[in-house]
Amino acid sequence: MERKRIYLSSPTMHGKEQEFVKEAFDTNWVAPLGPNVDGFEKELAEYVGISHAAALASGTAAIHLALKLLGVKEGDVVFSPTLTFSATCNPIVYEKATPVFIDSETDTWNMSPEALERAFEKYPAPKAVIVVHLYGTCAKLDEIMDICKAHGTVLVEDAAESLGSTYKGKHTGTFGKLGIYSFNGNKIITTSGGGMLVSEDEEMIKKARFLSTQARDPARHYQHSQIGYNYRMSNITAGIGRGQLLSLEEHKRLKKAIYEKYKEAFADIPEIQMNPLNPDGDDNCWLSGMALEKGCKVTADMVLDALEAENIEARPIWKPMHLQPVFESCDFITLGKNGESVAEDIFNRGLCLPSDIKNTEEDMERIIGIIRDLFA
Numbered sequence: 210m211e212r213k214r215i216y217l218s219s220p221t222m223h224g225k226e227q228e229f230v231k232e233a234f235d236t237n238w239v240a241p242l243g244p245n246v247d248g249f250e251k252e253l254a255e256y257v258g259i260s261h262a263a264a265l266a267s268g269t270a271a272i273h274l275a276l277k278l279l280g281v282k283e284g285d286v287v288f289s290p291t292l293t294f295s296a297t298c299n300p301i302v303y304e305k306a307t308p309v310f311i312d313s314e315t316d317t318w319n320m321s322p323e324a325l326e327r328a329f330e331k332y333p334a335p336k337a338v339i340v341v342h343l344y345g346t347c348a349k350l351d352e353i354m355d356i357c358k359a360h361g362t363v364l365v366e367d368a369a370e371s372l373g374s375t376y377k378g379k380h381t382g383t384f385g386k387l388g389i390y391s392f393n394g395n396k397i398i399t400t401s402g403g404g405m406l407v408s409e410d411e412e413m414i415k416k417a418r419f420l421s422t423q424a425r426d427p428a429r430h431y432q433h434s435q436i437g438y439n440y441r442m443s444n445i446t447a448g449i450g451r452g453q454l455l456s457l458e459e460h461k462r463l464k465k466a467i468y469e470k471y472k473e474a475f476a477d478i479p480e481i482q483m484n485p486l487n488p489d490g491d492d493n494c495w496l497s498g499m500a501l502e503k504g505c506k507v508t509a510d511m512v513l514d515a516l517e518a519e520n521i522e523a524r525p526i527w528k529p530m531h532l533q534p535v536f537e538s539c540d541f542i543t544l545g546k547n548g549e550s551v552a553e554d555i556f557n558r559g560l561c562l563p564s565d566i567k568n569t570e571e572d573m574e575r576i577i578g579i580i581r582d583l584f585a
């Protein structure tokens with residue numbers, strides 16, 4: 210018999226989502242926009258502690274609009290971490306600007322402040338810096354914000370993976386001039402697909418709503434003086450989001466428990482290091498990951514193969530952007546002065562473990578047992 214599939218991170222619904230969606234149907238707010246969109250924006254903004262939010266079709270759309278609002282255009286340079294998902298930097302290219310990739314540091318696996326500082330020596334005036342909180346672990350925000358401030362560059366926070374993570378008591382996504390969240394199917398809460406752009410700057414969020422609804426000028430007829438986008442979240446989707454938001458804290462608690470369970474289970478295997486958490490943060494532990502010690506006879510591929518053979522979904526670490534064929538021509542600032550890359554090293558030695566909050570105690574034992582067997 211085929212063993213039950215164990216997932217990396219799949220949607221977890223609770224029932225409240227359907228109540229919001231049902232209400233939208235009952236009141237015929239099936240058309241775009243409506244009370245769920247307004248409600249979701251307000252409730253999410255309250256949860257993270259920011260003044261303004263615009264609900265959008267995806268996290269990628271939110272990053273794209275963030276760059277548009279900052280005036281990123283052809284010829285501009287934008288700094289992005291190399292160790293991230295491609296959606297962080299694709300929008301830089303949508304605007305014909307040039308991504309420059311920054312290496313990771315070992316403490317959090319996120320953008321290295323030291324490499325960032327070096328990037329400014331080579332490119333003194335990037336239009337923006339995008340920081341990512343990979344797998345939910347907070348980047349070194351104090352250091353990164355200080356560097357951005359010293360160089361007069363705005364910070365955009367891609368908090369797609371870190372909704373619910375806090376750094377020194379403040380939510381990730383609220384540190385930059387603009388912050389973005391994603392509600393894609395695998396994220397800590399999901400709307401099936403969606404995103405949110407947040408800021409303290411009311412004008413920017415108003416402008417984002419304008420651009421995301423086809424940039425219609427106030428006129429009776431359709432009139433446009435700018436190029437717009439169809440990037441708004443629908444009222445049905447926002448209903449799912451309102452329901453999910455009620456369970457975000459519970460999801461975070463369960464994700465953290467998964468991380469702790471793995472950490473404890475592998476504590477006696479010195480070749481295994483769990484992905485780092487930020488001691489200045491309360492991380493959401495969206496995905497638990499591990500790195501195998503250099504020279505370890507068990508490789509990340511062996512762990513992935515062993516899990517896949519048992520119908521268990523795990524995944525390699527996100528392949529760094531500077532190694533992607535599509536970004537081949539982009540510059541990459543390494544942490545090592547001789548070109549050694551921390552991000553590449555993490556990619557080579559690491560993997561993401563199943564982190565689905567519906568996994569049972571038994572599922573966790575199965576996963577742990579398979580991995581432990583490789584070290585027996």
Ligand SMILES: *Cc1c(COP(=O)(O)O)cnc(C)c1O
Nearest residue numbers: 267268269294296297369391393
């Ligand atoms: C998921 C993700 C995104 C994109 O979000 P979508 O809602 O899928 O468009 C952006 N950045 C990172 C780091 C992500 O993990």
